[in-house]
Amino acid sequence: MNIKITKYYYGDIPEETTSSPSSKPNTVDLGWPLWEVFIRSKQGLDHKHAGSLHAADAAMAIENARDVYTRRQEGISIWVIESKHIHASNPDDATMFYEPSADKIYRHPTFYDLPDEIKHM
Amino acid sequence: MINQKTINATLHLADTTLILAQKNSEWCAHGPILEQDIAITNITLDLIGQSRMFYQYAAELINEVENKNETEDTLAYFRSEREFKNFLIAELPNGDWAQTILRQFFFSCFHQLLFEKLQHIEDKQISAIAVKSLKEINYHVKWSSEWVIRLGDGTLESHSRMVKAIEILWPYTGEFFNAEENDLIEVKKIKSNWIQKIEAVFFEANLLIPGNVFMQTGGKQGIHTEHLGYILTEMQSLQRAYPGLEW
Numbered sequence: 001m002n003i004k005i006t007k008y009y010y011g012d013i014p015e016e017t018t019s020s021p022s023s024k025p026n027t028v029d030l031g032w033p034l035w036e037v038f039i040r041s042k043q044g045l046d047h048k049h050a051g052s053l054h055a056a057d058a059a060m061a062i063e064n065a066r067d068v069y070t071r072r073q074e075g076i077s078i079w080v081i082e083s084k085h086i087h088a089s090n091p092d093d094a095t096m097f098y099e100p101s102a103d104k105i106y107r108h109p110t111f112y113d114l115p116d117e118i119k120h121m
Numbered sequence: 122m123i124n125q126k127t128i129n130a131t132l133h134l135a136d137t138t139l140i141l142a143q144k145n146s147e148w149c150a151h152g153p154i155l156e157q158d159i160a161i162t163n164i165t166l167d168l169i170g171q172s173r174m175f176y177q178y179a180a181e182l183i184n185e186v187e188n189k190n191e192t193e194d195t196l197a198y199f200r201s202e203r204e205f206k207n208f209l210i211a212e213l214p215n216g217d218w219a220q221t222i223l224r225q226f227f228f229s230c231f232h233q234l235l236f237e238k239l240q241h242i243e244d245k246q247i248s249a250i251a252v253k254s255l256k257e258i259n260y261h262v263k264w265s266s267e268w269v270i271r272l273g274d275g276t277l278e279s280h281s282r283m284v285k286a287i288e289i290l291w292p293y294t295g296e297f298f299n300a301e302e303n304d305l306i307e308v309k310k311i312k313s314n315w316i317q318k319i320e321a322v323f324f325e326a327n328l329l330i331p332g333n334v335f336m337q338t339g340g341k342q343g344i345h346t347e348h349l350g351y352i353l354t355e356m357q358s359l360q361r362a363y364p365g366l367e368w
């Protein structure tokens with residue numbers, strides 16, 4: 001038997017998949033796409049990735065995110081983006097991508113004195 | 122001035138949201154999709170929270186007038202069918218997702234209009250609860266409206282399910298506007314606003330309001346459908362078996 005396994009890196013899902021609906025990555029039976037959720041916890045801070053969820057459209061994704069990710073007062077603002085629009089680096093490239101920076105400590109601004117009053121640096 | 126009228130009105134508000142919450146909670150772990158399972162149970166928790174505030178207030182009033190020892194728990198768990206004053210629509214079976222959504226939509230639209238009035242009444246406690254609850258109710262209206270549109274204007278299957286849900290639930294909406302001596306506001310006055318809200322969403326959802334149909338009544342007076350007895354039996358079973366049990 002010839003089984004073709006297609007591996008997708010996180011979020012990097014092609015627009016059309018040729019396989020049957022049940023083997024579509026990141027979709028449930030309803031056929032709702034996957035969305036990535038970003039939550040801003042308070043004014044002045046960045047939106048941070050909180051997780052992902054299923055929804056039929058952007059409006060529903062925001063409401064689902066409100067119900068799933070802010071029910072314990074985690075946020076004051078929500079961004080959602082369909083997962084297929086996110087492109088991820090290839091884990092196979094990790095060695096050449098990230099390891100060369102390991103021995104270059106001179107790139108860290110650790111030689112400056114920061115005043116105590118400055119937060120979130 | 123404390124009187125029986127305020128006590129009855131407070132119990133009616135508490136009972137309606139408690140019974141609706143009890144029904145909605147049956148969806149817990151059975152929702153059509155994880156995210157909507159959480160959405161409906163969040164709404165359910167909002168409704169229980171509102172019930173608790175009204176039961177606590179009702180208990181306070183009853184204890185003052187009748188020198189009793191009622192608590193929110195005794196009011197919820199040790200009153201019988203004829204003592205419950207919830208709207209009939211709250212105790213109806215959930216049916217499918219369309220029916221549950223439509224019930225929430227009909228009720229939340231009414232709830233919103235009612236509480237907008239209640240926040241200005243003289244009773245400080247009730248008006249404060251109304252102000253606090255409205256934030257939640259506004260979301261319930263938004264959430265349920267969008268679902269009514271999504272299903273009504275969706276596929277043939279989802280549309281026909283909404284039509285069936287309207288047939289089942291519409292006869293239970295007349296009760297919202299049935300004036301009664303215990304009412305805190307003139308409910309008849311919010312009827313046209315409610316119809317407008319329903320019409321606006323139905324228009325987008327490609328759905329129609331039924332013509333003149335017979336409207337069911339009785340909930341506020343404690344005359345219920347056959348469903349309430351089963352709901353109370355299940356909901357109260359633990360406290361009836363082990364009175365005062367805490368966890």
